[in-house]
Amino acid sequence: xxxxxxxxxxxxxxxxxxxxxxxxxxxxxxxxxxxxxxxxxxxxxxxxxxxxxxxxxxxxxxxxxxxxxxxxxxxxxxxxxxxxxxxxxxxxxxxxxxxxxxxxxxxxxxxxxxxxxxxxxxxxxxxxxxxxxxxxxxxxxxxxxxxxxxxxxxxxxxxxxxxxxxxxxxxxxxxxxxxxxxxxxxxxxxxxxxxxxxxxxxxxxxxxxxxxxxxxxxxxxxxxxxxxxxxxxxxxxxxxxxxxxxxxxxxxxxxxxxxxxxxxxxxxxxxxxxxxxxxxxxxxxxxxxxxxxxxxxxxxxxxxxxxxxxxxxxxxxxxxxxxxxxxxxxxxxxxxxxxxxxxxxxxxxxxxxxxxxxxxxxxxxxxxxxxx
Amino acid sequence: xxxxxxxxxxxxxxxxxxxxxxxxxxxxxxxxxxxxxxxxxxxxxxxxxxxxxxxxxxxxxxxxxxxxxxxxxxxxxxxxxxxxxxxxxxxxxxxxxxxxxxxxxxxxxxxxxxxxxxxxxxxxxxxxxxxxxxxxxxxxxxxxxxxxxxxxxxxxxxxxxxxxxxxxxxxxxxxxxxxxxxxxxxxxxxxxxxxxxxxxxxxxxxxxxxxxxxxxxxxxxxxxxxxxxxxxxxxxxxxxxxxxxxxxxxxxxxxxxxxxxxxxxxxxxxxxxxxxxxxxxxxxxxxxxxxxxxxxxxxxxxxxxxxxxxxxxxxxxxxxxxxxxxxxxxxxxxxxxxxxxxxxxxxxxxxxxxxxxxxxxxxxxxxxxxxxxxxxxxxxxxxxxxxxxxxxxxxxxxxxxxxxxxxxxxxxxxxxxxxxxxxxxxxxxxxxxxxxxxxxxxxxxxxxxxxxxxxxxxxxxxxxxxxxxxxxxxxxxxxxxxxxxxxxxxxxxxxxxxxxxxxxxxxxxxxxxxxxxxxxxxxxxxxxxxxxxxxxxxxxxxxxxxxxxxxxxxxxxxxxxxx
Numbered sequence: 001x002x003x004x005x006x007x008x009x010x011x012x013x014x015x016x017x018x019x020x021x022x023x024x025x026x027x028x029x030x031x032x033x034x035x036x037x038x039x040x041x042x043x044x045x046x047x048x049x050x051x052x053x054x055x056x057x058x059x060x061x062x063x064x065x066x067x068x069x070x071x072x073x074x075x076x077x078x079x080x081x082x083x084x085x086x087x088x089x090x091x092x093x094x095x096x097x098x099x100x101x102x103x104x105x106x107x108x109x110x111x112x113x114x115x116x117x118x119x120x121x122x123x124x125x126x127x128x129x130x131x132x133x134x135x136x137x138x139x140x141x142x143x144x145x146x147x148x149x150x151x152x153x154x155x156x157x158x159x160x161x162x163x164x165x166x167x168x169x170x171x172x173x174x175x176x177x178x179x180x181x182x183x184x185x186x187x188x189x190x191x192x193x194x195x196x197x198x199x200x201x202x203x204x205x206x207x208x209x210x211x212x213x214x215x216x217x218x219x220x221x222x223x224x225x226x227x228x229x230x231x232x233x234x235x236x237x238x239x240x241x242x243x244x245x246x247x248x249x250x251x252x253x254x255x256x257x258x259x260x261x262x263x264x265x266x267x268x269x270x271x272x273x274x275x276x277x278x279x280x281x282x283x284x285x286x287x288x289x290x291x292x293x294x295x296x297x298x299x300x301x302x303x304x305x306x307x308x309x310x311x312x313x314x315x316x317x318x319x320x321x322x323x324x325x326x327x328x329x330x331x332x333x334x335x336x337x338x339x340x341x342x343x344x345x346x347x348x349x350x351x352x353x354x355x356x357x358x359x360x361x362x363x364x365x366x367x368x369x370x371x372x
Numbered sequence: 373x374x375x376x377x378x379x380x381x382x383x384x385x386x387x388x389x390x391x392x393x394x395x396x397x398x399x400x401x402x403x404x405x406x407x408x409x410x411x412x413x414x415x416x417x418x419x420x421x422x423x424x425x426x427x428x429x430x431x432x433x434x435x436x437x438x439x440x441x442x443x444x445x446x447x448x449x450x451x452x453x454x455x456x457x458x459x460x461x462x463x464x465x466x467x468x469x470x471x472x473x474x475x476x477x478x479x480x481x482x483x484x485x486x487x488x489x490x491x492x493x494x495x496x497x498x499x500x501x502x503x504x505x506x507x508x509x510x511x512x513x514x515x516x517x518x519x520x521x522x523x524x525x526x527x528x529x530x531x532x533x534x535x536x537x538x539x540x541x542x543x544x545x546x547x548x549x550x551x552x553x554x555x556x557x558x559x560x561x562x563x564x565x566x567x568x569x570x571x572x573x574x575x576x577x578x579x580x581x582x583x584x585x586x587x588x589x590x591x592x593x594x595x596x597x598x599x600x601x602x603x604x605x606x607x608x609x610x611x612x613x614x615x616x617x618x619x620x621x622x623x624x625x626x627x628x629x630x631x632x633x634x635x636x637x638x639x640x641x642x643x644x645x646x647x648x649x650x651x652x653x654x655x656x657x658x659x660x661x662x663x664x665x666x667x668x669x670x671x672x673x674x675x676x677x678x679x680x681x682x683x684x685x686x687x688x689x690x691x692x693x694x695x696x697x698x699x700x701x702x703x704x705x706x707x708x709x710x711x712x713x714x715x716x717x718x719x720x721x722x723x724x725x726x727x728x729x730x731x732x733x734x735x736x737x738x739x740x741x742x743x744x745x746x747x748x749x750x751x752x753x754x755x756x757x758x759x760x761x762x763x764x765x766x767x768x769x770x771x772x773x774x775x776x777x778x779x780x781x782x783x784x785x786x787x788x789x790x791x792x793x794x795x796x797x798x799x800x801x802x803x804x805x806x807x808x809x810x811x812x813x814x815x816x817x818x819x820x821x822x823x824x825x826x827x828x829x830x831x832x833x834x835x836x837x838x839x840x841x842x843x844x845x846x847x848x849x850x851x852x853x854x855x856x857x858x859x860x861x862x863x864x865x866x867x868x869x870x871x872x873x874x875x876x877x878x879x880x881x882x883x884x885x886x887x888x889x890x891x892x893x894x895x896x897x898x899x900x901x902x903x904x905x906x907x908x909x910x911x912x913x914x915x916x917x918x919x920x921x922x923x924x925x926x927x928x929x930x931x932x933x934x935x
Contacts, residue, residue, distance in 0.1 A: 009821055010777060020392075263773035266733050267834070271787035271841065272760040285777035 014289075017366040024362030030355035037166055038173045047166040050321065053158035056146045058338045061153040061161075097125045153340035155329065164321050165344045171322035172349070175236050176303035182241030183302075184295045187248025194249070195256025196279050205249075213246050221314065231317045236309055240302045248294045255287040289367035296360040300353050307349065323349050378406040379553055379585045380430065380449050386442035387425055387434065396440070399425045401609040407553065412579055412586040414600035414617065416593060416632070418856035419827075422609040423589050427555050430454065430587075431470055432462040467498040471546035475558040477538035481530040487514075487541045488526035491548055498549045513544040518574055535719075536567035540574065547578060554579075555587045560595065564718040564883065569927035572599050591856065593632055594886075594929035597621055605629045627652040635861035637890030639913065639928070642666060645868070646861035646890075666893045667908050672708030675743070675877045676730075676763070676845050679704050682738035683722075683729045699725045701901040702739070705894075707845060710871065712878040714892025714909065716885060718924070722901040723881045727847045730879070731765050732756065743845075761791055764838035768850035770830035774822040780833055781818035784808070787840045807836040811866060828859035835866065839874070847879045852887060864891060885928050889913055897921050 018024050041047045125131070152161045194205035212220070220243050228235045259265060260283065268282045303323075309315040310324025311331075318325075323345040330342035387400040400422045407413050417423045428434050430447055432454060447454040449469075454462065466472075474480045482490060491513060492506035501509065507526070514522035517540040530538055539559060546554055556575065560568035576599055579586050588599060596603055597617065604614040605628065613626035624630045631652035644664040683700040700722045707713050717723040728734045730741050732748065741748040748759055767773040774783055784804035785797070794800035805815045811832040822830055831851065838846055848867070852860045864887070871878060882888050888895055888909070895912050897904045897920070905918045916922045 009779070010823070263767040263769055264775045266728075267765070267767060267773050267837070268775070268786075269733055270731055270760065270765045271837070272757050272790045273786070282775055286775070 014366045018362060021362050021366065023358055024366070027355040027358040027362065030351065031359055034169060034173060034352050034355075038170045041166050041170045042174075047163040050163040050167040051159060053146065054160050055150045055154040055158045056148060057154065057156050057158045058333070058336075059146075059148060059150050059154035059158060060338075061340050062149045062151050093125060093127050152344055153338070155341050156333070161341050161344045164326060164341070165323070165348050168321045168323045168326055168345065169348060169352070171233060171316055171320055172303050172306055172324070173352070175233060175240070175306045175316075175322070176299045179237045179240035179244065179302040179306075180295050180298035182237060183244035183298055184248055184291055186241065187245035187294070188252050188291045190245070191249040191252025192256050192279055192284070195253035196260050196275070196283070198257070198260075202253075205253075209246055209249055212243075217243065221309070225314045231314070233316055233320070236306055236315055239309065239314070240305055244298055244302065244305075248291065248298070251290050251294060252287065255290050256283060259283045259286060289364075293360060293364045293367065296356060296363060300356045300360065303349065303353060303356075377408050379409050380407040380447070382406070382426065382430070383446040383448065384442075385426065385429060385445045385447065387422075387429055387445070388440045388442075389435075390438040390440065399609050400429070403606070403609065403611055405604045405611060405614055407585050407587055408602070409585055410579075410583045411601040412576070412588055412599055413602045413604065414596040415587060415589045415604050415606060416591065416596055417606035418591055418632075418858060420608065421606040423606050424557060425609075426606075427472075427557055427587065427589055431466055431472065431555065432457070432459065467494070468549050469552045471549065471551035471554050473539070473542050473546050473554070473556045473559045475561050477535060477542045477562075478530065480542055481538060483530055486527050486529055487533070488528075491541070491545050494545055494548045509548070510544075513548055514541070516547075516578075517541070517544040518570075519544075534567075535563055536570060539563065539567075539571055543571075543574065543578070547582065547584075550582070551584065553585045553587065555589070557589045558591070559588075561590070561592070565885065565927040565929075566718065566923060568595070568929070572929070575599065592929070593621075593857070594636065598929050605632065632857060635858050637861075637864070637886045639886055639889060639930075642890055645865050648862050648865065649858040667910070668708050668711055668894045672711060674706045675709045676707040677704075677742040678706070678726070678730065678739070679742065680739035681726065681729060681736060681741065683725050683734055684737045698901045700729060703898070703901075703903055704739075705896050705903070705906060707877045707879060708893070709844075709877055710875040711893040712871070712880050712891055714888035714895045715879060715881045715898060716883065716888045716895060716924075717898035718883060720900075721898040723883075723898050724849050725901075726898075727765060727849045727879060727881050731763060731847065733765075757791075761841040762843050763845045763847065764841055764843040765847040765849060766831070766834050766838055766851045769854050770827050770834055771822075771854075773834050774830055774837075776822055778821075779818065780808070780820055780822070783822075783833060783837055784818070784840055787837060791841060793840070804836075804840065807839055808833075810839070810870075811836045812862075826859075828855055828863060831855060831859075831863055832866065835863075835870070839870070842874070843876060845877050845879065847881070849881045850883070851880075853882060853884060860887070867891075885924065897924070 018028075037046070146158060150160050150162075152165075154160060155164065190205050190208075194202045215223075221239055224239045224242055225235065228238060256279075260278075265278055265282055268278050273282065306315060306322060307324035307327060310322050311328045313328070315324045315328075316322045326341055326345040330339075330345065333339075334342055383404050385400050385403045386398070388396050388398045390396050403422065403426060405413070405415075415423045415426060425434070429441070434441070441455055445455055449465075454465075457465075481487065488507065488510050491510040492503070495501045495506040495509055496503070499506075499509075511522045511526055514525055519525050519537055519540050525533070525537075530541070533541065542559075554575075559575070560571050563571065572595065575586060575588075578584065586599075588596070590596060600617045602615065603617045603620045605612045605620070605626065607628050612628045613620060613624065620629060621633065624633060628649065631647065631649040634647045634652070635649065637646060642664050681700055681703045682698070685697040685699055686694050687697065688694050703722075703726055705713060715723045715726060725734060729736045730748075736749050739749070743759060743762065746759070748756065748763075751759065778786075781801060781804060784807060785800040788794050788800045788803065794803055801818070805818060808815055808817055813829060813832055813836075817825070817829075817833075822833065825833065834851075851867075852863050855863060867878070868891075870876065878891075880888065880891055889912075892909050894906065895909045896906045897912070897918070899920050904920050905912065905916070907917075912921060913925060916925055
């Protein structure tokens, strides 16, 4: 490494070590791809129409083929009423209008005074405007025949599983990252105060920590969910963030206890740096790798926790989709043999979580401040 | 010397380490030396000289992943080349024929086993003894290395023994299998002088009694003079000089050896400026520069006065019990302006605690620190801020005392910013650059991080940081102890120049009697938290009054003092 060039700080050195690690680069690319997907879907660039019925219900993946087509189509054919399927919009007056037109075209003879006026008469559909509106807002697919197969199949309502998975990543990753950020901030700040000041303050925070960890995790989640009394992404983030800070708290507290008696902190004291300055300007940059690694460890954990919460019914509301809610739906589908929704959500999650974990490991290696 | 006289012969040893894909560092550049039978050979060098790598190569302990040994290298032992001996064979040799003592006895002993068990295990493994034989032999060994009451100590855990006793246990373990070669890697560096003396005597006696060969690795030439028959001086992976110890010390041929001998503060003289390595590498061995007088007089103005300072550490035992450790007990001394007070003592004497308590980095439990008529210990944190400018501290470990995430520029401007020195950032930066230049570092260092500097350079940065506030009192807490001797001389010269220039008073805290003697105008000897003796440096070395001081002085290694 060239020492002569512009000095590389410890962060820069860590970054160099990180990009020299092949596993780290690959996992970073995978995580980056997921983040891009999440942002793109958040901006409605892709998967904006995830809630459209684009195929028949439970349309199997293309590679499975249409062997199951008949079986998949059967529930639809049994019930032919148009209202059951919001995708097929039909004008309720259509038959009457058609009858009228037929009569007009057919040159029906009437009285002479009536003839005069009839020349200008046109059959007007009174619902035409509304119909045009309805047809305009609903998807193109509504005009077409519903597909029998999709690249990775469809769910009960004929929605594309791939689009659903992409849309689901938006919720899952967003929840995972923000909840992890919240937990890391709480844990780091409390840990910093407890570890730096020690004594009574430490006792107080430890007492608080112990109360938190003494309550069984699920019970705590249920309690917070009950207090928040709402469902939605914010609630999930709060639940996970407020329960997940304990591990970071302990680690950061231990780091602060170790660092506060280091000579460089004593030296800062000697030149007159205030407590707050020593805590956040001097010590924090030296322990921030702990917080950073914990942030990414927690992000992985919370993505999984969101799935569990949604599975238990405390997750995102029905008008949203997340991997958790997909798995929740999949538990009924699986009995019927429709495995693709489960597979898609599981695959996406496994890929992200594995890549994220490997990235975390590489990050920890790269940030290890063992270099002098 | 014929091959039969040597127990081990290292020939043209070249070792490189691969740091990453591009960088390969050559640690040993063709090193050759012999270890004769029944003698002590000292391998001397500063950090980075390759002395430890040599010993690891002999034992076959070089890290396999990144160590590269050149094909022409040879380490001959009993007619075979150790570099080409299979690991399984080497492992047997390591237990039976070679033994090693390390620097830190505390971390070399397993804390969860009794010392008796640990020595016994070696005997059972390599000598095939049964439990009873091993125990009997272990007690004999403990007795031989001078552990009192070996029967009882057999069941002691490492933490129940003092540092010196732990090192004795390590030695007992090393000689348990009657090795032919004992490699001692800085075995006394972590120990106090009085203990160091005992360990040196012990190894010397064992060597003679058992006819061992000892390879003693050290950075301290004074120790070498006491123990070694032959000396090998290494620098940057090259043997600079080797030969009979007395001959090398009396008539060093190499400039570097010459410099190493001269740059240790001498006990009998006091040159104004210590010679540094560059002086020698540029020219021949120079005669010592002008002498300097040290000492205090009654007319000296007192800058800082410490009166009856106390600091206790309370540890809670059981539910209600507590034990009070009097780290500093009723310590009083005065610091004259522009002079140096040397505070000397062994580890645990409370000397560092005195420095930290004066700075209020520890809260005092009693006494006064008077500066300009004010008791600093009573000031509120706010009022104290003003006085922090006037008293500054330099710590021991330059690797730990600089924040690794700050560039040098930030490290130097921060104190000025906190104390409102300088009008704006640009002016502060200019002052920082000037100070950096004053302590002998290039101005471009402002943009660099501490990890890019060597230990000596970092200590210069720490000194510059203290100087930003233009203090009147500078506390140097073991500030040169962690540095190589040649760097130590440079930093001491720098401190002396700065004292002459800024007229600062130093409180110089050290365990190193030679440095204290050289550098102080007044010496305060501490033991067990209390002051034992206070006197003029020359007086105390010539005529120590207290038995503790006498014992301390008697243990200084005098291998180098020319009669």
